[in-house]
Amino acid sequence: MTAGRFDEGFRASLHDLLVWRRDVRRFRRDALPEGTLERLVALACLAPSVGLSQPWRFLSVESKAPREAVRANFERSNAEALRAQKRDKTDDKAAAYARLKLAGLDEAPCQFAVFADRATSQGHGLGRLTMPETIDYSAVMAVHTLWLAARAEGIGLGWVSILDPAEVASALEAPPDWVFIGYFCMGYPAEADSVPLLEREGWETRRPPASVFFKR
Amino acid sequence: MTAGRFDEGFRASLHDLLVWRRDVRRFRRDALPEGTLERLVALACLAPSVGLSQPWRFLSVESKAPREAVRANFERSNAEALRAQKRDKTDDKAAAYARLKLAGLDEAPCQFAVFADRATSQGHGLGRLTMPETIDYSAVMAVHTLWLAARAEGIGLGWVSILDPAEVASALEAPPDWVFIGYFCMGYPAEADSVPLLEREGWETRRPPASVFFKR
Numbered sequence: 001m002t003a004g005r006f007d008e009g010f011r012a013s014l015h016d017l018l019v020w021r022r023d024v025r026r027f028r029r030d031a032l033p034e035g036t037l038e039r040l041v042a043l044a045c046l047a048p049s050v051g052l053s054q055p056w057r058f059l060s061v062e063s064k065a066p067r068e069a070v071r072a073n074f075e076r077s078n079a080e081a082l083r084a085q086k087r088d089k090t091d092d093k094a095a096a097y098a099r100l101k102l103a104g105l106d107e108a109p110c111q112f113a114v115f116a117d118r119a120t121s122q123g124h125g126l127g128r129l130t131m132p133e134t135i136d137y138s139a140v141m142a143v144h145t146l147w148l149a150a151r152a153e154g155i156g157l158g159w160v161s162i163l164d165p166a167e168v169a170s171a172l173e174a175p176p177d178w179v180f181i182g183y184f185c186m187g188y189p190a191e192a193d194s195v196p197l198l199e200r201e202g203w204e205t206r207r208p209p210a211s212v213f214f215k216r
Numbered sequence: 217m218t219a220g221r222f223d224e225g226f227r228a229s230l231h232d233l234l235v236w237r238r239d240v241r242r243f244r245r246d247a248l249p250e251g252t253l254e255r256l257v258a259l260a261c262l263a264p265s266v267g268l269s270q271p272w273r274f275l276s277v278e279s280k281a282p283r284e285a286v287r288a289n290f291e292r293s294n295a296e297a298l299r300a301q302k303r304d305k306t307d308d309k310a311a312a313y314a315r316l317k318l319a320g321l322d323e324a325p326c327q328f329a330v331f332a333d334r335a336t337s338q339g340h341g342l343g344r345l346t347m348p349e350t351i352d353y354s355a356v357m358a359v360h361t362l363w364l365a366a367r368a369e370g371i372g373l374g375w376v377s378i379l380d381p382a383e384v385a386s387a388l389e390a391p392p393d394w395v396f397i398g399y400f401c402m403g404y405p406a407e408a409d410s411v412p413l414l415e416r417e418g419w420e421t422r423r424p425p426a427s428v429f430f431k432r
Contacts, residue, residue: 004236004408006368010229013222014368017230018262018361020220042425046234048363050377052412052420060431081345094342123420126310127377129297134377136349137356137397144357145234147264148364152222152230161266161343161350172432181353192220196268204268204339209258215276216388 017152019194024156025100027108027187032155037110037186040155044146049138053123056142057115059172061183069171070113070163070183071105077162093203100197104158108185113168114143119177139181156189233368235410240372241316243403247325248371253402256371260362265354269339272358273331275388277399285387286329286379286399287321293378309419316413320374324401329384330359335393355397372405 006014041058049055061067078098085094105111116139118132128134147157165180174180198204222230257274265271277283294314301310321327332355334348344350363373381396390396414420 003232004410005370006229006233010226010233011365011368013226014230014233014365015259016219017222017226018259018365021262021264023264038425038429041429043231043234045422045425045428046237048237048239048360048375050375052414052422054423054428056428058429060429062431066432077346084345085341094340097342122423123414124310125301126313126414126419129300129378130293130380131377131398133352134398137353140353140356141360144264144360149227149230149234152227154221159264159266161347162345164346182347182350194220198268198339198342203342206261206268207270207338209254209261212261212270212272213254213257213274213276215278216282 017148020192021148021151022156022189022193022196024158024185024189025104025197026190027104027156027185028190029107029109030188031109032187036155037112040146040149043149044142047138047142047145049123050128050134051123051126053120053128053135053138055117055120055122055135056139057117057178059113059115059174061111061113061172066171067111070168073163073167073171074101074105074160077164081162093201097198097203098162101160101162104185105160108158108187110186111184112186113172113183114139114181115174115178116181117178136179136181143181143184150186154188155186158185160185233364236408237364237367238372238405238409238412240374240401240405241320241413242406243320243323243325243372243401244406245323245325246404248403252371253326253328256362256365259365260358263354263358263361265339266344266350267339267342269336269344269351269354271333271336271338271351272355273333273394275329275331275390277327277329277388282387283327286384289379289383289387290317290321290376293380297378309417312417313414313419314378317376317378320401321376324374324403326402327400328402329388329399330355330397331390331394332397333394352395352397359397359400366402370404371402374401376401
Protein backbone atom coordinates (compact mmCIF):
# COMPACT_ATOMS: atom_id res chain seq x y z
CA MET A 1 0.00 0.00 0.00
CA THR A 2 1.38 3.40 -0.96
CA ALA A 3 1.48 5.89 1.91
CA GLY A 4 -1.70 7.92 1.95
CA ARG A 5 -3.60 5.57 -0.36
CA PHE A 6 -6.13 3.14 1.01
CA ASP A 7 -7.71 0.14 -0.64
CA GLU A 8 -11.11 -1.51 -0.48
CA GLY A 9 -9.93 -4.04 2.10
CA PHE A 10 -8.83 -1.31 4.46
CA ARG A 11 -12.08 0.60 4.04
CA ALA A 12 -14.05 -2.55 4.88
CA SER A 13 -11.96 -3.06 8.03
CA LEU A 14 -12.35 0.60 8.98
CA HIS A 15 -16.11 0.16 8.70
CA ASP A 16 -15.77 -2.91 10.89
CA LEU A 17 -13.84 -0.87 13.45
CA LEU A 18 -16.56 1.81 13.55
CA VAL A 19 -19.21 -0.90 13.95
CA TRP A 20 -17.33 -2.74 16.72
CA ARG A 21 -16.10 0.28 18.68
CA ARG A 22 -18.06 0.34 21.91
CA ASP A 23 -18.45 2.44 25.00
CA VAL A 24 -17.16 -0.27 27.33
CA ARG A 25 -18.51 -0.67 30.84
CA ARG A 26 -17.15 -4.02 31.97
CA PHE A 27 -13.42 -4.58 31.98
CA ARG A 28 -11.09 -7.41 32.82
CA ARG A 29 -8.91 -6.37 35.73
CA ASP A 30 -5.58 -7.34 34.19
CA ALA A 31 -3.29 -4.43 33.47
CA LEU A 32 -2.52 -3.17 29.98
CA PRO A 33 1.07 -3.60 28.80
CA GLU A 34 3.44 -0.98 30.20
CA GLY A 35 3.37 2.21 28.12
CA THR A 36 0.04 1.49 26.41
CA LEU A 37 -1.57 4.80 27.35
CA GLU A 38 1.51 6.82 26.35
CA ARG A 39 1.56 5.06 22.99
CA LEU A 40 -2.14 5.67 22.37
CA VAL A 41 -1.77 9.32 23.40
CA ALA A 42 0.96 9.68 20.76
CA LEU A 43 -1.55 8.45 18.15
CA ALA A 44 -4.21 10.79 19.56
CA CYS A 45 -1.83 13.68 18.92
CA LEU A 46 -2.35 13.05 15.19
CA ALA A 47 -5.95 14.30 15.58
CA PRO A 48 -7.05 17.52 13.90
CA SER A 49 -6.88 20.68 16.01
CA VAL A 50 -7.95 24.25 15.40
CA GLY A 51 -4.99 26.29 14.11
CA LEU A 52 -2.72 23.32 14.93
CA SER A 53 -3.17 24.22 18.61
CA GLN A 54 -3.08 20.60 19.87
CA PRO A 55 -4.89 21.71 23.05
CA TRP A 56 -5.54 18.20 24.41
CA ARG A 57 -4.11 17.39 27.83
CA PHE A 58 -4.09 13.78 29.04
CA LEU A 59 -3.97 13.17 32.73
CA SER A 60 -3.29 9.58 33.72
CA VAL A 61 -5.05 8.97 37.05
CA GLU A 62 -3.01 6.38 38.88
CA SER A 63 -3.14 7.16 42.60
CA LYS A 64 -5.81 5.98 44.96
CA ALA A 65 -6.96 9.37 46.27
CA PRO A 66 -7.91 11.00 42.93
CA ARG A 67 -9.54 7.77 41.73
CA GLU A 68 -11.68 7.68 44.85
CA ALA A 69 -12.54 11.35 44.45
CA VAL A 70 -13.78 10.70 40.92
CA ARG A 71 -15.77 7.68 42.04
CA ALA A 72 -17.45 9.67 44.82
CA ASN A 73 -18.12 12.51 42.40
CA PHE A 74 -19.81 10.05 40.02
CA GLU A 75 -21.99 8.62 42.78
CA ARG A 76 -23.16 12.08 43.86
CA SER A 77 -23.73 13.32 40.29
CA ASN A 78 -25.55 10.17 39.37
CA ALA A 79 -27.85 10.31 42.38
CA GLU A 80 -28.70 13.85 41.34
CA ALA A 81 -29.28 12.83 37.73
CA LEU A 82 -31.64 10.05 38.84
CA ARG A 83 -33.60 12.51 41.00
CA ALA A 84 -33.78 15.04 38.15
CA GLN A 85 -34.80 12.40 35.66
CA LYS A 86 -37.58 10.59 37.54
CA ARG A 87 -39.21 9.12 34.55
CA ASP A 88 -41.71 6.28 34.77
CA LYS A 89 -40.24 2.91 34.06
CA THR A 90 -36.82 4.20 33.05
CA ASP A 91 -35.68 4.75 36.65
CA ASP A 92 -34.65 1.17 37.08
CA LYS A 93 -32.86 1.14 33.77
CA ALA A 94 -30.97 4.33 34.57
CA ALA A 95 -29.94 2.92 37.93
CA ALA A 96 -28.81 -0.30 36.29
CA TYR A 97 -26.81 1.70 33.77
CA ALA A 98 -25.17 3.67 36.57
CA ARG A 99 -24.13 0.45 38.28
CA LEU A 100 -22.38 -0.60 35.08
CA LYS A 101 -20.50 2.69 34.98
CA LEU A 102 -19.47 2.24 38.60
CA ALA A 103 -18.23 -1.22 37.72
CA GLY A 104 -16.02 0.37 35.08
CA LEU A 105 -14.57 2.79 37.61
CA ASP A 106 -13.87 -0.10 39.97
CA GLU A 107 -12.44 -2.54 37.45
CA ALA A 108 -10.69 -0.59 34.68
CA PRO A 109 -6.93 -0.89 35.20
CA CYS A 110 -6.20 2.31 33.29
CA GLN A 111 -8.03 5.57 33.95
CA PHE A 112 -7.39 9.05 32.65
CA ALA A 113 -8.97 12.45 32.34
CA VAL A 114 -8.84 14.65 29.27
CA PHE A 115 -8.85 18.43 29.36
CA ALA A 116 -8.68 21.15 26.69
CA ASP A 117 -6.28 24.00 27.32
CA ARG A 118 -8.18 27.10 26.27
CA ALA A 119 -5.17 29.28 27.16
CA THR A 120 -2.61 27.56 24.97
CA SER A 121 -0.58 29.90 22.81
CA GLN A 122 0.07 27.09 20.34
CA GLY A 123 -1.70 27.92 17.08
CA HIS A 124 -1.48 31.65 17.84
CA GLY A 125 -5.26 31.84 18.28
CA LEU A 126 -5.91 31.01 14.63
CA GLY A 127 -9.45 29.92 13.82
CA ARG A 128 -10.85 30.17 17.32
CA LEU A 129 -11.78 33.83 17.88
CA THR A 130 -15.47 33.45 16.99
CA MET A 131 -15.68 29.87 18.27
CA PRO A 132 -13.35 29.31 21.26
CA GLU A 133 -15.14 25.99 21.82
CA THR A 134 -13.20 24.61 18.84
CA ILE A 135 -10.37 24.13 21.37
CA ASP A 136 -12.64 21.71 23.26
CA TYR A 137 -13.73 20.07 19.99
CA SER A 138 -10.08 19.43 19.12
CA ALA A 139 -9.57 17.58 22.41
CA VAL A 140 -12.72 15.55 21.72
CA MET A 141 -11.31 14.45 18.35
CA ALA A 142 -8.11 13.39 20.08
CA VAL A 143 -10.19 11.24 22.44
CA HIS A 144 -12.02 9.71 19.50
CA THR A 145 -8.72 9.00 17.74
CA LEU A 146 -7.41 7.24 20.84
CA TRP A 147 -10.68 5.32 21.14
CA LEU A 148 -10.44 3.90 17.62
CA ALA A 149 -6.72 3.13 17.91
CA ALA A 150 -7.34 1.33 21.21
CA ARG A 151 -10.20 -0.72 19.77
CA ALA A 152 -7.99 -1.76 16.85
CA GLU A 153 -5.72 -3.32 19.50
CA GLY A 154 -8.60 -5.04 21.27
CA ILE A 155 -8.58 -2.47 24.08
CA GLY A 156 -11.88 -0.97 25.25
CA LEU A 157 -12.69 2.55 26.37
CA GLY A 158 -15.60 3.87 28.42
CA TRP A 159 -16.47 7.56 28.65
CA VAL A 160 -17.75 8.75 32.05
CA SER A 161 -19.69 12.01 31.76
CA ILE A 162 -21.94 11.86 34.84
CA LEU A 163 -19.51 14.02 36.81
CA ASP A 164 -19.30 17.54 38.16
CA PRO A 165 -16.59 19.04 35.92
CA ALA A 166 -15.42 21.65 38.44
CA GLU A 167 -15.00 19.01 41.13
CA VAL A 168 -13.03 16.70 38.83
CA ALA A 169 -10.74 19.56 37.83
CA SER A 170 -10.17 20.39 41.47
CA ALA A 171 -9.59 16.77 42.54
CA LEU A 172 -7.07 16.32 39.74
CA GLU A 173 -5.42 19.71 40.33
CA ALA A 174 -5.95 20.83 36.77
CA PRO A 175 -4.86 24.38 35.87
CA PRO A 176 -7.76 26.90 35.83
CA ASP A 177 -7.71 27.36 32.03
CA TRP A 178 -8.23 23.69 31.33
CA VAL A 179 -11.76 22.69 30.31
CA PHE A 180 -12.72 19.22 31.54
CA ILE A 181 -13.73 17.05 28.59
CA GLY A 182 -14.25 13.64 30.15
CA TYR A 183 -13.01 10.85 32.38
CA PHE A 184 -12.10 7.57 30.76
CA CYS A 185 -11.85 3.94 31.82
CA MET A 186 -9.62 1.74 29.68
CA GLY A 187 -8.74 -1.93 29.69
CA TYR A 188 -9.48 -5.21 28.01
CA PRO A 189 -13.25 -5.48 27.61
CA ALA A 190 -15.03 -8.33 29.37
CA GLU A 191 -17.04 -8.89 26.17
CA ALA A 192 -17.15 -7.71 22.56
CA ASP A 193 -20.28 -6.72 20.73
CA SER A 194 -21.28 -4.81 17.61
CA VAL A 195 -24.44 -3.42 19.20
CA PRO A 196 -24.34 -0.61 21.81
CA LEU A 197 -25.09 -1.77 25.33
CA LEU A 198 -27.84 0.83 25.66
CA GLU A 199 -29.52 -0.68 22.62
CA ARG A 200 -29.07 -4.24 23.83
CA GLU A 201 -30.58 -3.26 27.16
CA GLY A 202 -33.56 -1.58 25.57
CA TRP A 203 -32.70 1.95 26.70
CA GLU A 204 -32.60 3.46 23.23
CA THR A 205 -32.38 2.41 19.60
CA ARG A 206 -30.31 3.93 16.84
CA ARG A 207 -32.15 5.90 14.18
CA PRO A 208 -31.72 5.68 10.40
CA PRO A 209 -29.07 8.07 9.02
CA ALA A 210 -31.67 9.69 6.73
CA SER A 211 -33.33 11.12 9.83
CA VAL A 212 -30.34 13.36 10.57
CA PHE A 213 -29.72 14.51 6.99
CA PHE A 214 -31.19 17.74 5.63
CA LYS A 215 -30.70 19.96 2.59
CA ARG A 216 -30.61 23.72 2.11
CA MET B 217 -10.42 -11.13 9.34
CA THR B 218 -12.94 -12.07 12.01
CA ALA B 219 -15.51 -9.35 12.69
CA GLY B 220 -14.32 -7.14 15.53
CA ARG B 221 -10.75 -8.41 15.39
CA PHE B 222 -8.04 -6.37 13.73
CA ASP B 223 -4.58 -7.40 12.67
CA GLU B 224 -1.20 -5.70 12.53
CA GLY B 225 -1.64 -4.77 8.87
CA PHE B 226 -4.89 -2.96 9.60
CA ARG B 227 -3.36 -1.12 12.56
CA ALA B 228 -0.47 0.05 10.37
CA SER B 229 -2.92 1.32 7.74
CA LEU B 230 -5.02 3.03 10.42
CA HIS B 231 -1.89 4.81 11.60
CA ASP B 232 -1.27 5.80 8.00
CA LEU B 233 -4.80 7.18 7.78
CA LEU B 234 -4.29 9.30 10.90
CA VAL B 235 -0.99 10.56 9.53
CA TRP B 236 -2.39 11.42 6.08
CA ARG B 237 -5.72 12.88 7.16
CA ARG B 238 -5.53 16.61 6.50
CA ASP B 239 -7.56 19.74 6.94
CA VAL B 240 -7.89 20.37 3.22
CA ARG B 241 -7.97 23.90 1.82
CA ARG B 242 -7.55 23.40 -1.91
CA PHE B 243 -10.00 21.23 -3.78
CA ARG B 244 -10.47 20.06 -7.32
CA ARG B 245 -13.76 21.39 -8.62
CA ASP B 246 -15.13 18.11 -9.97
CA ALA B 247 -18.17 16.82 -8.14
CA LEU B 248 -18.12 13.82 -5.83
CA PRO B 249 -20.12 10.79 -7.00
CA GLU B 250 -23.87 11.12 -6.41
CA GLY B 251 -24.81 10.10 -2.87
CA THR B 252 -21.28 10.40 -1.42
CA LEU B 253 -22.28 12.70 1.44
CA GLU B 254 -25.30 10.58 2.36
CA ARG B 255 -23.10 7.48 2.44
CA LEU B 256 -20.46 9.17 4.61
CA VAL B 257 -23.15 10.50 6.96
CA ALA B 258 -24.38 6.92 7.42
CA LEU B 259 -20.85 5.97 8.55
CA ALA B 260 -20.70 9.04 10.81
CA CYS B 261 -23.84 7.76 12.54
CA LEU B 262 -21.69 4.91 13.91
CA ALA B 263 -19.87 7.46 16.10
CA PRO B 264 -20.22 7.34 19.89
CA SER B 265 -22.89 9.58 21.41
CA VAL B 266 -23.85 10.37 24.98
CA GLY B 267 -26.69 8.09 26.09
CA LEU B 268 -27.03 6.90 22.46
CA SER B 269 -28.58 10.29 21.70
CA GLN B 270 -27.11 10.56 18.16
CA PRO B 271 -27.59 14.35 18.30
CA TRP B 272 -25.66 15.15 15.10
CA ARG B 273 -27.55 16.95 12.35
CA PHE B 274 -26.03 17.22 8.88
CA LEU B 275 -27.18 20.02 6.67
CA SER B 276 -26.05 19.74 3.05
CA VAL B 277 -25.66 23.29 1.73
CA GLU B 278 -26.42 23.14 -1.97
CA SER B 279 -28.17 26.37 -2.96
CA LYS B 280 -26.40 29.53 -3.98
CA ALA B 281 -27.93 31.89 -1.40
CA PRO B 282 -26.87 30.03 1.78
CA ARG B 283 -23.42 29.33 0.32
CA GLU B 284 -22.95 33.03 -0.37
CA ALA B 285 -24.21 33.91 3.11
CA VAL B 286 -21.60 31.61 4.66
CA ARG B 287 -18.86 33.03 2.44
CA ALA B 288 -19.78 36.62 3.43
CA ASN B 289 -19.93 35.55 7.09
CA PHE B 290 -16.44 34.11 6.80
CA GLU B 291 -15.07 37.26 5.21
CA ARG B 292 -16.52 39.48 7.96
CA SER B 293 -15.46 37.15 10.79
CA ASN B 294 -11.99 36.79 9.36
CA ALA B 295 -11.48 40.54 8.97
CA GLU B 296 -12.45 40.85 12.62
CA ALA B 297 -10.09 38.07 13.64
CA LEU B 298 -7.21 39.72 11.78
CA ARG B 299 -7.94 43.02 13.53
CA ALA B 300 -8.11 41.33 16.92
CA GLN B 301 -4.96 39.36 16.32
CA LYS B 302 -2.60 42.03 15.05
CA ARG B 303 0.56 40.24 15.87
CA ASP B 304 3.91 41.24 14.41
CA LYS B 305 4.95 39.20 11.43
CA THR B 306 2.07 36.74 11.68
CA ASP B 307 -0.43 39.13 10.07
CA ASP B 308 0.64 38.23 6.58
CA LYS B 309 0.57 34.55 7.38
CA ALA B 310 -2.93 34.78 8.87
CA ALA B 311 -4.14 36.64 5.82
CA ALA B 312 -2.58 34.05 3.54
CA TYR B 313 -4.24 31.30 5.53
CA ALA B 314 -7.60 33.05 5.24
CA ARG B 315 -7.20 33.22 1.48
CA LEU B 316 -6.74 29.45 1.42
CA LYS B 317 -9.95 28.97 3.41
CA LEU B 318 -11.80 31.25 1.00
CA ALA B 319 -10.46 29.18 -1.86
CA GLY B 320 -11.98 26.13 -0.20
CA LEU B 321 -15.37 27.82 0.07
CA ASP B 322 -15.17 28.80 -3.60
CA GLU B 323 -13.92 25.49 -4.97
CA ALA B 324 -15.28 22.66 -2.81
CA PRO B 325 -18.09 20.92 -4.71
CA CYS B 326 -19.69 19.61 -1.51
CA GLN B 327 -20.40 21.80 1.50
CA PHE B 328 -22.31 21.07 4.65
CA ALA B 329 -22.92 22.35 8.14
CA VAL B 330 -23.09 20.22 11.26
CA PHE B 331 -25.21 21.03 14.28
CA ALA B 332 -25.85 19.30 17.62
CA ASP B 333 -29.45 19.02 18.73
CA ARG B 334 -29.39 19.85 22.44
CA ALA B 335 -33.15 19.32 22.65
CA THR B 336 -33.26 15.79 21.29
CA SER B 337 -35.25 13.37 23.40
CA GLN B 338 -33.26 10.45 22.00
CA GLY B 339 -31.19 8.96 24.80
CA HIS B 340 -33.68 10.17 27.42
CA GLY B 341 -31.15 12.67 28.78
CA LEU B 342 -28.83 9.92 30.00
CA GLY B 343 -25.30 11.03 30.82
CA ARG B 344 -25.73 14.69 29.98
CA LEU B 345 -27.27 16.37 33.02
CA THR B 346 -23.98 17.62 34.52
CA MET B 347 -22.32 18.08 31.11
CA PRO B 348 -24.87 19.08 28.44
CA GLU B 349 -21.90 19.89 26.17
CA THR B 350 -21.45 16.14 25.67
CA ILE B 351 -24.23 16.52 23.08
CA ASP B 352 -21.92 18.83 21.12
CA TYR B 353 -18.97 16.49 21.68
CA SER B 354 -21.00 13.62 20.18
CA ALA B 355 -21.57 15.64 17.01
CA VAL B 356 -17.85 16.44 16.87
CA MET B 357 -17.03 12.72 16.97
CA ALA B 358 -19.47 12.13 14.12
CA VAL B 359 -17.61 14.77 12.11
CA HIS B 360 -14.29 13.11 12.90
CA THR B 361 -15.68 9.73 11.87
CA LEU B 362 -16.85 11.16 8.55
CA TRP B 363 -13.47 12.85 8.10
CA LEU B 364 -11.54 9.59 8.46
CA ALA B 365 -13.97 7.61 6.30
CA ALA B 366 -13.75 10.27 3.58
CA ARG B 367 -9.96 10.31 3.65
CA ALA B 368 -9.92 6.52 3.30
CA GLU B 369 -11.73 7.10 -0.01
CA GLY B 370 -9.30 9.80 -1.12
CA ILE B 371 -11.80 12.56 -0.32
CA GLY B 372 -10.64 15.63 1.59
CA LEU B 373 -12.43 17.67 4.24
CA GLY B 374 -11.77 21.19 5.46
CA TRP B 375 -13.26 22.59 8.68
CA VAL B 376 -14.24 26.26 8.58
CA SER B 377 -14.50 27.75 12.09
CA ILE B 378 -13.92 31.46 11.41
CA LEU B 379 -17.66 32.13 11.35
CA ASP B 380 -20.28 33.78 13.51
CA PRO B 381 -22.27 30.75 14.71
CA ALA B 382 -25.54 32.64 15.24
CA GLU B 383 -25.40 34.08 11.72
CA VAL B 384 -24.72 30.68 10.16
CA ALA B 385 -27.62 29.15 12.06
CA SER B 386 -29.88 31.93 10.86
CA ALA B 387 -28.70 31.76 7.22
CA LEU B 388 -29.28 28.00 7.19
CA GLU B 389 -32.59 28.24 9.04
CA ALA B 390 -31.49 25.87 11.78
CA PRO B 391 -33.92 25.22 14.65
CA PRO B 392 -33.15 27.30 17.77
CA ASP B 393 -32.03 24.28 19.85
CA TRP B 394 -29.33 23.29 17.40
CA VAL B 395 -25.78 24.24 18.40
CA PHE B 396 -23.61 25.09 15.40
CA ILE B 397 -20.53 22.84 15.35
CA GLY B 398 -18.83 23.73 12.09
CA TYR B 399 -19.04 24.30 8.36
CA PHE B 400 -17.29 21.85 6.09
CA CYS B 401 -15.86 21.87 2.59
CA MET B 402 -15.48 18.48 0.94
CA GLY B 403 -14.11 17.30 -2.37
CA TYR B 404 -11.09 15.69 -3.97
CA PRO B 405 -8.00 17.41 -2.58
CA ALA B 406 -5.75 19.27 -5.02
CA GLU B 407 -2.74 17.69 -3.27
CA ALA B 408 -1.95 15.06 -0.65
CA ASP B 409 0.52 15.52 2.16
CA SER B 410 1.37 13.93 5.49
CA VAL B 411 2.32 17.26 7.09
CA PRO B 412 -0.30 19.84 8.14
CA LEU B 413 -0.41 22.89 5.88
CA LEU B 414 0.06 25.19 8.88
CA GLU B 415 3.28 23.36 9.67
CA ARG B 416 4.48 23.40 6.07
CA GLU B 417 3.79 27.12 5.92
CA GLY B 418 5.67 27.83 9.13
CA TRP B 419 2.63 28.94 11.14
CA GLU B 420 3.02 26.36 13.89
CA THR B 421 4.82 23.12 14.60
CA ARG B 422 3.46 20.02 16.31
CA ARG B 423 4.74 19.27 19.80
CA PRO B 424 5.98 15.94 21.17
CA PRO B 425 3.20 13.83 22.74
CA ALA B 426 5.10 13.72 26.06
CA SER B 427 4.36 17.44 26.44
CA VAL B 428 0.61 16.79 26.79
CA PHE B 429 0.87 13.77 29.10
CA PHE B 430 0.66 14.12 32.88
CA LYS B 431 0.21 11.81 35.85
CA ARG B 432 -1.79 12.10 39.05
